[in-house]
Amino acid sequence: MYHDQGLIPLKLTGFNQAVNITLGLPFVRTSPGHGTAYDIAGKNKANPESLIQAIKIALQCTRNQRKA
Known part of the structure; x- marks a missing residue:
């Protein structure tokens, strides 16, 4: 499966x-x-x-990395 196909839904x-x-x-x-x-x-x-959501998720991932 290509990434574009996974993004359709x-x-x-x-x-x-x-x-x-x-x-x-x-x-x-x-x-x-x-x-x-x-x-x-x-x-x-x-x-x-979508840009705002991407920034929020990047911040979440960064916080989670620091906790690990």
């Missing part, structure tokens, strides 16, 4: 809250669960929710 049910988490790195890496959306850049149409 997440994008269908919670597009604005989907977050990618990259595992196996020596640091925390998260990203919004969507592309760059250049077509709406500068048009005041973008929803920042």
